[in-house]
Amino acid sequence: MKSAVSITDPFWTTYTKLIRKEMIPYQWDVLHDNADISIEKERDDNGIPSEKSNAIENLIIASGQKEGNHYGWLFQDSDVYKWLESAANSYLLHPDENLLEMMSEVAVLIEEAQDEDGYLSTYYQIExxxxxxxxLFESHELYCAGHLIEAAVAHYKATGSKKLIDVSQKLVSCIQQHFGVEEGKIKGADGHQEIELALIRLYEVTGKEEYVELSSWFLKIRGEDPDFYLKQLVENKKEGLSTGDFPHIDLKYLQAHKPVLEQDEAVGHAVRLVYMAAAMAEVAAIKNDEKLFSTARKIWDNIIKKRLYITGGIGSTVRGEAFTFDYDLPNDTMYCETCASIGLLFFAKAMMKNEIDVEYAEIMEKMLYNSIISGVALDGKHFFYVNPLEVDPKASAHDPGKSHVKPIRPSWFGCACCPPNVARTLTSLSQYISDIFENKLYIQLYQDFEGSFKLEEQSLSVSMTTELPYKGKSKVSFTGIEHPITVCFRLPAWSSGYNVHNAGEYVSEQDGYLEITIDLDKTIEIDFELPVIEWHAHPSVKDNFNKVALQRGPFVYCLEEEDNGSDLHLMSLTDKPLAVEVNDPVLSHYVGLKGKGERQLIDNTWQKQLYQSDVTPVTEEMDLSFIPYYLWANRSIGEMRVWVTRQ
Structure with a gap:
């Protein structure tokens, strides 16, 4: 089964090749505990299991092939499932017999690990x-089930094998036996949302509407009884299944503090929130559920207008990997988990199924070119869990409150959700290029691609070649046109203007799109201007007062110690930077920014002083060099910052 859109863009095919050649084999070795690496804790916490992955071993033990104990997080199975999804996506793009054998080995193991009644979660099976x-407040059983389902769908699309679809449907039948409104069934949802999204993916390949209904039910039961999780623990104690004090359950962290339809802001664990909101938008689109979509839109607006980092990151605090409050966007203690940006990408795409809004596409692009690809090093074998906007290695090493802010990408994490999540996302980018909505074709992202589309009862072939992301020219060719169609090209927020050629006379701007009626085969050329933009934050964002963040094209830029020296906080920008092409031995070719700046010097009067009065700052002029944010921390360990003081 081939995707209708095939990406040929050099920027992105570099990543899909990296994933196929490096990331997938590397992660295979890690999951099998065959990689000679050091696994780091994602922050200072003695409770994080980081001796090994054991993820494949857990499945082997659960299948009965050997004796042993479970190791790792309760959700350790999901590392395998996300790896499998990325492998399937990669195989669809580039069939490879060795990869097929690896996937088959895992598929057989998953099938063998499944209980007769369909249940599958290795910690609970083993321990x-x-x-x-x-x-359910912590078990992640349905979270893992969701990732298995999504892997199964990807595996089926890539190979045609229904082995894991059958496993998934058997697992969902088990879930249906245990959850629901009927007497004796569980009336609550998993503490970590994911099954809700996965059920939609399973519906799409099976056509079974019961999966949409179950997804909708899991969404709407959340928060209906705020005491649900505590009642489970009380019942467990009555049955002698647990002892000791009850753990604290933070309902906002779980988005279970009130019914979903009453929620109107982003609270709690960031990944959970955006996975939930994405599922809300998916269900709303299928069921035409106005209330569900309206609620999703409120959550979207709260994130985008008040709780989003300039890079596309979300999550302002390490405590709970969570949102905090409006305009609280600290640069050096934030969380900005890679998985959270991926979840927001899912959310944006799901919202587009309900309505076309250029903002959704803008956010998709922002995350893809910044906060998502920053999560993986250029070698494909080192990863960020947290994507900071400001780093000082001394603070990372010595401030307990910043132990999560890494100055360099580790090889792996005790909680390894992000590495395979990046791989599965970047191998499925074709779904974000375009949309068909109300008989119009929308081009959302500017990348080289070839695609086939059904529109107005005709089959179209569309291909794009572009000089983006660093230069503005794009050509889009249409063939197979038998009668007029409407095509809408996104007018990027990072462009100050454009020129269009060979478009004909039916051209207009509509709500952030260039709308063109095409009545014959042709090639349209669009040339976007790419100025250097200086973004200012809302005045209520305290950390960024009198600072700017630079952007050119889809890339946000940063200062790095490698190019500018230490004490980046003493540097300020004094003029408009210019774009320059750079060929770096490590970073390869990219477009950087060069600008005039000023550095405040630490003169001799400070040698024995912590504080002084009547100080006249001593400064010197300097050249500032900015690199695209996603490239930082690939050359050396040093300081970095996105927001820079503007004189």
Whole structure:
């Protein structure tokens, strides 16, 4: 089964090749505990398991092939499932017999690990079968089920094999036996949303509407009874299944503090929130559920207008990997988890299924070119869990409150959700290029691609070649046109203007799009201007007062110690930077920014002083060099910052 859109863009095919050649084999070795690496804790916390992955071993033990104990997080299975999804996506793009064998090995193992009744979650199968579905606030059983389902769908699309679709449907049948409104069934949802999204993917390949209904039910039951999770723990104690004090359950962290339809802001764990909101938008589009979509839109607006980092990151605090409050966007203690940006990408795409709004496309692009690809090093074997906007290695090493802010990408994490999540996302980018909505074709992202589309009862072939992301020219060719169609090209927020050629006379600007009626085969040329933009934050964002963030094209830029020296906080920008082409031995070719700046010097009067009065700052002029944010931390360990003081 081939995708209708095939990406040929050099920028992105570099990543898909990296994933195929480096990331997938590397992660295979890590999951099998065959990689000679050091696994780091994502922050200072002695409770994080980081001796090994053991993810494949857990499945082997659960299948009965050997004796042993479960190791790792309760959700360790999901590392395998996300790896499998990325492998399937990669195989679809580039069939490879070795990769097929690897996927087949994992598929057989998953099938063998599944219980007769369809249940599958290795921790509870190995260690606590008596607690299946009885500690939902933390168990991640349905979270893991969701990732298995999504891997199964990708595997089926890539190989045509229904092996894991059958496993998934058997697992969903088990879930349906245990959850629902009927007497004796569980009336609550997993503490970590994911099954809600996955059920939609399963519906798309099976056509079974019961999966949409179950997804909708899991969404709407959340928060209906705020005491649900506590009641489970009380019942467990009555049955002798647990002892000791009850753990604290933060309902906002779980988005279970009130019914979903009453929620209107982004609270709690960032990944959970955006996975939930994406599922809300997906269900709303299928069921035409106005209330569900309206609620999703409120959450979207709260994130985008008040809680989004300039790079596309979300999550302002390490405590709970969570949102905090409006305009609280600290640069050096934020979380900005890679998985959270991926979830916001899902959310944006799902919203586009309900309505076309150029803002959704702008956010998709912002995350793809900044906060998502920053999560992986150029070698494909080192990763960020957290994507900071300001780093000082001394603070990372010595400030307990900044232990999560890494100055260099580690090889792997005790909680390894992000590395395989990046791989599965970047191998499925074709779905974000375009949309068909109300009989119009929308081009959302400017990348080289070839695609086939059904529009106005005709089959169209569309191809794009572009000089973006660093230069503005794009050509889009249409063939197979038998009668007029309407095509809408996004007018990027980072462009100050454009020229269009060979478009004909039916051209207009509509809500952030260039709308063109095409009545015959042709090639349209669009040339976007790419100025250097100086973004200012809302005055209520305290950390960025009197500072600017630079952007050119889709890239946000940063200062790095490698190019500018240390004490970046003493540097300020004094003029408009210019774009310059750079060929770096490590970073390869990119367009950087060069600008005039000023550095405040630390003169001799400060040698024995912590504080002084009547100080006249001593400064010197300097040249400032900015690199695209996603490239930072690939050359050396040093300081970095996105927001720079503007004189």
């Amino acid at each position: 606590r079968p008596d607690l299946k579905f009885k500690r």
